[in-house]
Amino acid sequence: MSELLQAVLDSDEKKDLRILMSVLRQSEKKYLLRNDILNLYGDYCQANQISPACLQSSNLGKLIYYTQEIIQDDTSFCFIIRPQIASQEICRLNDDLSWDEMSVEELLDLRDRLVNRYHPADGDLFEIDFGPFYDYSPIIRDPKNIGKGVQFLNRYLSSKLFADPKQWLESLLNFLRVHSYAGNQLLINPRIQSQQELSTQVKKAIAFLSNYPDDKPYESFQYELQSMGFEPGWGNTTARVRETLEMLDELLDSPAPQTLEAFISRIPMIFKIVLVSAHGWFGQEGVLGRPDTGGQVVYVLDQAKNLDKQLKEDAILAGLEGLNIETKVIILTRLIPNSDGTRCNQRLEKVHGSDNAWILRVLLREFNPNMTQNWISRFEFWPYLETFALDAERELWTELHGRPDLIVGNYSDGNLVAFLLARRMKVTQCNIAHALEKSKYLFSNLYWQDLEDKYHFSLQFTADLLTMNAANFIISSTYQEIVGTNDSVGQYESYKCFTMPDLYHVVNGIELFSPKFNVVPPGVNEGYYFPYTRQEERVKNDCDRITEMLFTLDDPSHIFGHLDNPQKIPLFSMARLDRIKNLTGLAEIFGKSTELQEHCNLILVAGKLRVEESGDGEEREEIVKLYRIIEEYQLQGKIRWLGVRLSKADSGEIYRVIADHRGIFVQPALFEAFGLTILEAMISGLPTFATQFGGPLEIIQDGKNGFYINPTNHEETANKIVKFIQECQTNPDKWLEISANAIERVYSTYTWKIHTTKLLSLSRIYGFWNFISRENREDLLRYIESLFYLIYKPRAQQLLEQHKYR
Known part of the structure; x- marks a missing residue:
């Protein structure tokens, strides 16, 4: 895009640009967003009788189209240009029409000056930069593939298997060894000690199974397979076991992304799931329409019921019925003693229509009863999340008789609780934002101090930064939730770089090209919502x-x-x-x-x-x-x-x-x-x-x-x-x-069937990725913990002190 600016300056359009800058100087707005820019340029073209065709085809028109923001300074204009999705360039255009590129740091300083919050004499402001921690991980190149993280990751892992088969097959073998349930070994036993033995025994088992009819139950040949080194978990019938072993055989000989995904998706490793939805009135009756209580409650309840069903179906297909496998889904939320006629004061409540899905409500530690005994706005909830997570951990150990296999956070506060739990319990963490408030409130980060008493965005945006980077994988409902459209910035994209004046600068808040992002839209509850014609x-x-x-x-x-x-x-x-x-x-x-x-x-x-x-x-x-x-x-x-x-x-x-x-x-x-x-x-x-x-x-x-x-x-x-x-x-x-x-x-x-199948597949694949690259995440998690204690916790404590007098 800098070439486009130079093309304008090298052409007759230079005069139009100069006039446009004069018009900008006359504007009362010092900070123009894309819609302001397009309207101003449209008015300029109309006043100068410039045709719409020229507007679209000229270099100046293209430059204006791609410009996301213009910030006026005393002697220059800052153009934030978005040439494509998930990319931006920053150019400073001076009054004499000379220009240069600006760094992110310079842009953030300029934004601070705009709101009179720039203090160079005080030294550099705290900078947050997550960029270096993504150097070790694979990165997507094409913006069109953002949100298809698992597909990219499968291709990456398959190429690694092909390029360095010894190391990666050893990792795969070790991964197959670690799976068990209630002391029962799954998948392979000590009879298989090496990659070569695994390959040999897989072929032997496939040949053995070819003599059995497809529908013969696993129990009929269980002991023969165990003698070859294979424990339960491969399937419930001859056809299913043989098909799974054939996937592994193909993976060992000639790895392909589709084969890797299909195989890992069948591994029995997810039995117990925790869904965190911390704020609001979380219940099954009489809660919708209350403050902070709407679509998220519907989403999580439907997700829990369908995950409960899918976990049982997967356990049966894996041939684990003989082990008396108990799958379980827990929705973790807060207990509200003054429940206003709802069941939000009940510690444990079974989810209607499920076999083993439950709402587990954990009481906030007593502080000021006027706060902790009643509903608390999602904007005020932040001081209680750390102790809530600690207390919830004990409750989860009790209810699950161990640790969960997956923790899914919902919304900013639930994601923070999920991070704290996943870090302590050493569990795969998934984030679902539903909506990031930063996109809802215009200039909410720039003017956070004016909004702090009401919204406490300093806590929310900090929590978002920590949890989106800590998560093993992130689910969004749409592509544009991540990176927007050609015309608009995505919710996650808005965290790439921004300033919280007087608090910190974010120079690289999230890697949008990371394969952790996946688009998995929710379903609709077909039991309640169905066509009027039925x-x-x-x-x-x-x-x-x-x-x-x-x-x-x-x-x-x-x-x-x-x-x-x-x-x-x-x-x-x-x-x-x-x-x-x-x-x-x-x-x-x-x-x-x-x-x-x-x-x-x-x-x-x-x-x-x-x-x-x-x-x-x-x-x-x-x-x-x-x-x-x-x-x-x-x-x-x-x-x-x-x-x-x-x-x-x-x-x-x-x-x-x-x-x-x-x-x-x-x-x-x-x-x-x-x-x-x-x-x-x-x-x-x-x-x-x-x-x-x-x-x-x-x-x-x-x-x-x-x-x-x-x-x-x-x-x-x-x-x-x-x-x-x-x-x-x-x-x-x-x-x-x-x-x-x-x-x-x-x-x-x-549909929820599509959603839950995909979610569990993602959980297994990212669990595999987490297993083979565990050491590479520790430095990132340490950095996140440092930010939690340096920035988040002191501000949460300040808000807690304010709650004493509520």
């Missing part, structure tokens, strides 16, 4: 009750508003009532559009109806705002606002009832990391309009099985919905077409 599975009384609640029920305690004409098309949305979910923005879109009001009623299922009922500051602000919008746009008779907490069964039926009425689902979030409600609506058969900011871009194929909207552009969003409604009026099959395509999209791509 009438035989629906309960008529529930359908009638939900229909009445949505359209006609008069219950001022839980429902605001009546509908003058309930027959209009229902425009429906369901989410927490907070700023990011932007339900007030949807109400404003509806209020501004007379055409939408002519065709539709707006129905919202969202949080509380009254300010005094909410303990969350952001929710209270949104409640006040929603009432103001209703009043301002005179929406009485056109809107229903349901302040109810729904069971999963009711939540599923509510989508189907809206579909019965040929309704539309709108997800208007300002940013959505993924969007489980989108999957729920689509599988129910609802045409869905969802935010273009975040994960929905990868769920929906625009115009085919749903639609993108820009919820910040109210007129454009309203027009898109109206256009679809008008198309459906002239062609009634249009609604049915989008509905059917939405259902098919979910079933083909977003």
Whole structure:
């Protein structure tokens, strides 16, 4: 991109650049983001009658397109240019049109100066740099392959097996030796002592098994295989055992990535899993819609149930039934004594619909009862996580009768607990962010001191840095969660380099090309969420009750508003009532559009109806705002606002009832990391309009099985919905077409069976990688521990002191 800047300076466009710089100087904004830059350049071109074609094809137009940020200094402009995904260049353009490249350190100093937080006399600010710790690990080259870490890792490991077979086959042999369950050796026994013996005995076992029918149970030939050196774990039938041994035979002779993945994925090494979801109201009834309690709870519960099922299926396929294998999944969360009618005060609760999945709640150590006995906001939770992890470790040893085989963290606080547990228990760690707050709040790192009292971002962003680097592997729901799109920076990408003025500079916060990143989208719970057309599975009384609640029920305690004409098309949305979910923005879109009001009623299922009922500051602000919008746009008779907490069964039926009425689902979030409600609506058969900011871009194929909207552009969003409604009026099959395509999209791509199979495969492969490269991680983990004690813990202690007086 520096060549592009030089090309502009060497051409007639140099004059245009100079004029544009003059326009920039007149701007009140000293820090322009991409949208600001494009708008300013568009206005400049329009004022100078420059054609759109020229705008797109000129070198200056291309330079502007790739520029992510412009920062004005006294005598220069800093251009942060993003020539491709996961890459950036920094150029300083001086007023005399000379330019030079800037280092990351210089950029961070400039950002500090912008907010008057630069103190050169005080010495250098603390720098965090994780770059050197990735020097030993393989690195992906092509940005298109980011998020396909396990595929890359399999190719890398296979090439190592081929290039240095002696060392790597020795590692593979040692890996096969270590597996056992409750004192029972698995896979191979001491009769096999060397790589050569392994190869010979594998071929001998394959020849032996060729004489048996495919469906003969493992127990029929178990002792013959043991005499050859093979213990249980290869399979439950002749065909399964032979197939697994053939994979190993092929791997020993001519390693290939697909063979390595298939073989390692079958190794019985995952029996007990801990899913950490620390904050919020974690329960199975009466919790959704409470502060900090939404999609993550749904995700983790569904994941736990399906992992429980998959672990049992894998144990049976591995031929381990004779060993009385007990698989178990534990969801680790906090116990809330003042549980407000929920079961969040119960230490142990079985997950409905599972054989052996449990919610284990651990009490926070007593400090100030006003804090530890009650719900604590996710923004205030940080001081309690270290002792929570220590106490949870003891509880897990008791419940699991040993250590887990995998620990999965959820959200920033859960990932920190997962790191602390995994480090102490020497277990593979997986991170799932769901959403990183840094992407939600504009300039949240730059102005962290102004936001600290409310959000405590210094703790959250530090925790994110530590845990994303500590994790053995990271699961994201979408590719753009990691590295964004051509036009936008990804959530993890935003941690690559940033400043927390007066606290630290991050010059290299995460290696985006590391194979630890994998895209594994969640599924949707098919027991509760299924197409509206499957009438035989629906309960008529529930359908009638939900229909009445949505359209006609008069219950001022839980429902605001009546509908003058309930027959209009229902425009429906369901989410927490907070700023990011932007339900007030949807109400404003509806209020501004007379055409939408002519065709539709707006129905919202969202949080509380009254300010005094909410303990969350952001929710209270949104409640006040929603009432103001209703009043301002005179929406009485056109809107229903349901302040109810729904069971999963009711939540599923509510989508189907809206579909019965040929309704539309709108997800208007300002940013959505993924969007489980989108999957729920689509599988129910609802045409869905969802935010273009975040994960929905990868769920929906625009115009085919749903639609993108820009919820910040109210007129454009309203027009898109109206256009679809008008198309459906002239062609009634249009609604049915989008509905059917939405259902098919979910079933083909977003099921929990796909998710859990992939997650367990990843766990085994990264467990293998961790085993053979263990010594290379210790220096990284020591560095992370140092940052934890130097930065995180002192700030957590400061917040704990503040909690004394709450």
